Amino acid sequence: MEINTKPKFSKKINGVYIDPQIFTFRFSCKCGGECCNYGVYTDLKEHEYILSIKDKIIPLLDESQSKKVTEWFEEPEEDEDFESGVAVGTEIINGKCTFLDKNGLCTLQKLAIMESEHKWKYKPIYCVLFPLTIFEGALTIDDEHIDRLKTCSKDPIKETTIYDACKEELLHFFGSEKFSELEKYKDEYLKEYYSGVEKNGK
């Protein structure tokens, strides 16, 4: 059955709706990576890619991680917010994502840096995007995850929005052309937003 619901947001870039709250939500990121303690959902293709490079990952794992590849991922599940329609969660081992080492570093990112590749080459896109996420087809704030973390944005910086904090990540996600479109939309949205604030403030 197809349900025709009205989209919640008006702007769509590269097939993804944009929740304009990302332009005004105040944020700070200065903890040691608590967000990795719950693991992440990877797309089926990302999960296959990670498994295809297991021989390079295994030597980098420390004693707090599992070298058994079968212990790295949960069972796949259907999820429309993933490109292939299937999500595969990483397992939690010793209270953290299977790929997080004892020093709080992501082994996938460590591998890419060691190979002089782009730091996010092997990293699941939802890890790159957090504290943003894609939910029901829209780029939005992952407030559910932020809320359950003890340190994440608990002391937001007045001048810094979640958008400001995630510019590099958004550029990576959208590519430069679509990111410019996002910047333009942000400027238009904020102009209207602040003129509304001024009017209401009178």
Ligand code: SF4
């Ligand atoms: S996103 Fe949040 S939990 Fe992750 S490192 Fe930044 S402040 Fe910490």
Ligand code: SF4
């Ligand atoms: S894959 Fe890496 S960045 Fe993503 S949750 Fe696991 S340790 Fe963190």
